[in-house]
Amino acid sequence: xxxxxxxxxxxxxxxxxxxxxxxxxxxxxxxxxxxxxxxxxxxxxxxxxxxxxxxxxxxxxxxxxxxxxxxxxxxxxxxxxxxxxxxxxxxxxxxxxxxxxxxxxxxxxxxxxxxxxxxxxxxxxxxxxxxxxxxxxxxxxxxxxxxxxxxxxxxxxxxxxxxxxxxxxxxxxxxxxxxxxxxxxxxxxxxxxxxxxxxxxxxxxxxxxxxxxxxxxxxxxxxxxxxxxxxxxxxxxxxxxxxxxxxxxxxxxxxxxxxxxxxxxxxxxxxxxxxxxxxxxxxxxxxxxxxxxxxxxxxxxxxxxxxxxxxxxxxxxxxxxxxxxxxxxxxxxxxxxxxxxxxxxxxxxxxxx
Numbered sequence: 411x412x413x414x415x416x417x418x419x420x421x422x423x424x425x426x427x428x429x430x431x432x433x434x435x436x437x438x439x440x441x442x443x444x445x446x447x448x449x450x451x452x453x454x455x456x457x458x459x460x461x462x463x464x465x466x467x468x469x470x471x472x473x474x475x476x477x478x479x480x481x482x483x484x485x486x487x488x489x490x491x492x493x494x495x496x497x498x499x500x501x502x503x504x505x506x507x508x509x510x511x512x513x514x515x516x517x518x519x520x521x522x523x524x525x526x527x528x529x530x531x532x533x534x535x536x537x538x539x540x541x542x543x544x545x546x547x548x549x550x551x552x553x554x555x556x557x558x559x560x561x562x563x564x565x566x567x568x569x570x571x572x573x574x575x576x577x578x579x580x581x582x583x584x585x586x587x588x589x590x591x592x593x594x595x596x597x598x599x600x601x602x603x604x605x606x607x608x609x610x611x612x613x614x615x616x617x618x619x620x621x622x623x624x625x626x627x628x629x630x631x632x633x634x635x636x637x638x639x640x641x642x643x644x645x646x647x648x649x650x651x652x653x654x655x656x657x658x659x660x661x662x663x664x665x666x667x668x669x670x671x672x673x674x675x676x677x678x679x680x681x682x683x684x685x686x687x688x689x690x691x692x693x694x695x696x697x698x699x700x701x702x703x704x705x706x707x708x709x710x711x712x713x714x715x716x717x718x719x720x721x722x723x724x725x726x727x728x729x730x731x732x733x734x735x736x737x738x739x740x741x742x743x744x745x746x747x748x749x750x751x752x753x754x755x756x757x758x759x760x761x762x763x
Contacts, residue, residue, distance in 0.1 A: 413444075413446055413447045414445065414447070414505035414506060415447045415448075415449055415502070415503065415505045415506075416441060416448055416504075416505065416506050416508055417449045417450075417451055417506075417508070418434055418437060418438055418441075418448060418449070418450050418507075418508045419451050419452075419508070419509045419511055419516075419521070420433070420434030420450070420452055420453070420510045420511065421434075421452045421453040421454060421455070422453045422512070422513065422516040423453065423454075423456070423457050423514065423515045423516075424512060424513025424516060424517075425513060425597060425601040425622065426512035426513040426516075426601065429512055429730055429732065430511055430513075430516065431452075431468050431471075432730075432733075433512070433731035433732050434468055434510040434731075435468055436731045436748070437508060437510050437731050437752060438468075439465065440748045440751075440753075441508075441752055441753070441756070442749065442753050445753070449461075449491070449502065449504065450463070450464070450473075451480045451491070452473045452474070452476070453511070458479070459480040460473060460476040460478065460479060460480060461478040461479070461480045461493050462476060477495055478493050478494065478495040479495070480492070480493055482504070482507075482524060482525075482528055484524060484527035485528065486527065486528060486529030487529075488501070488503070489503055489528060490503045490504055491504055504530050506530065506531045506533070506760065507530055507532040507533070507759075508532070508759075509521055509525070509532060509533065509534065510728070510731065512726075512728055512730065513596075513601070516728065517540060517543075517544055517726070517727055517728045518544035518545075518596065519536075519537040519538070519539075519540035519541035522534075522535070522536055523537050532759055533755045533756060533758070534705070534707060534728055534755070535702075535705050535706060535707075535708065535728075536703065536705055536762075538702075538703050539727060540727050540728075542703075543725045543726070543727045545596050546593060546596070546627055546724055547563075547565055547595045547627060549702065549724065550563055550627075552702060553698060553722055555701075556697055556698065556701055558694050558697065558698065558720075558722050559719065559720065559721050559722065560721055560722040561629040561630050561631075561632050561713075561721060561722075561723070562586070563628065563630075564581065564585050564627070564628045564629075565595075565625065565626070565627060566578055566616060566625075566626040566628060567624060568620045568624040568625075568626070569624070571616055571617070575613060575616075578616065579609060579612055579613060579616075582612060582628050583612075585628075586630050588606060588607050588608060588612075589605055589606060589607045589631050590605070590606050590612065590628050590629060590631060591604070591606075591628070591629045591630075591631060592604050592615035592618070592619050592627070592628050592629075593619060593628075593629065594619045594620075594622035594623035594625070594626055594627075595623050595626060595627055596622070596623045596625065597623055601622055602618055602619045602621060603619070605631075612628075616628075632713040632715070633716075634714050634715035634719075634721065635656050635714040635715075636656065636657040636712075637654050637655060637656050637657070637712050637713070637714055638654070638655050638657065638710070638711045638712070638736045638737075639651055639653075639655075639691050639692055639709070639711075639740070640652035640709050640729070641695050641696060641699045641707065641709070642706075642707055642741065642751075643706075643758070644699070644704055644705035644758070645705055645758070645761060645762060646761065647758065647761070649696045649699055649700060651692040651693075651696050652692075652740035652743070653679065653688070653740060653743055654692065655678065655679050655680075655681070655736045655739065655740050656681040657677060677734070679740065679743045680743065684714065684715075684716060684718035685718040687714045687718045687719075690720040691712050691714070691720055694710070694712070694720060695708075695710035695712075698710055698725055699725070702725065704725075704727065705758070705762060706758050706762075707727070707729070707737070708726060708727050709725070709736060709737045710724075710725045710726075711723040711726070
């Protein structure tokens with residue numbers, strides 16, 4: 411059997427660049443090399459695309475000093491990548507792409523549009539689902555229409571803050587009591603997210619969120635278990651939901667540092683939740699995934715209150731694949747190994763209609 415060539419993209423220009431590199435190392439180690447030849451393409455934080463020689467180069471960071479440029483061309487007949495170095499140009503055909511990219515310019519529909527133009531199958535959600543799910547404000551509009559409970563929110567635009575910060579703060583204070591959460595509409599891994607207990611912290615949080623996006627959400631505080639559910643499938647394949655995992659954050663909330671750099675943060679697979687909350691989470695995760703036109707994979711996050719109320723938080727269309735990431739852990743607990751999961755995702759890429 412002829413091997414197919416899979417291009418693994420990693421890095422990227424978002425604030426989740428480092429997480430993407432960590433995820434890529436794990437994905438690469440799980441691809442079945444009896445079926446696939448692996449081609450690695452790293453994207454620097456400045457947006458430079460470089461051919462990468464090995465997973466070890468990702469681990470050490472040496473790939474960023476690479477000298478071979480890479481360009482995926484949007485020619486649907488050629489379906490290939492062009493490499494350029496001091497010896498000139500060469501072209502290699504690609505059969506499938508695994509974009510292990512998180513956040514802006516990776517999980518927001520931009521590269522998915524390039525892959526679609528190029529006619530190359532790819533892992534994960536399409537342009538629409540990626541774009542809508544990346545933007546928390548528009549995700550909320552869709553989920554509102556489903557009638558699924560979610561945190562109440564007040565949208566804030568960066569231009570409003572520049573024009574009248576006091577007016578913005580007053581508007582938020584009329585809507586909510588403290589504490590509140592402030593989130594950039596387009597950012598992942600809790601980048602730019604903060605909790606405000608008073609007016610001064612609200613102003614500081616709004617300014618921090620505005621560093622990441624021009625659209626910002628201020629949300630009511632939901633007190634409860636922070637849980638996540640993995641979704642797999644789409645298209646002609648039934649959508650399946652894993653069990654539920656709970657986040658036990660070492661910090662006041664599960665921010666970027668708590669996720670990746672605080673050893674005290676823990677995850678619990680299939681925790682004890684009130685009533686039938688776990689099943690409600692699983693059903694809601696599939697409904698939301700389908701509503702945004704999801705395909706392949708997503709991780710859907712919720713809160714569960716002590717009274718058993720399920721409250722939607724957000725959906726991630728290319729969830730982390732690091733050694734401590736919930737998505738692969740949840741499927742492993744359901745009997746699907748990381749290797750099987752990775753290769754199922756590649757198979758789904760070829761089956762996209």
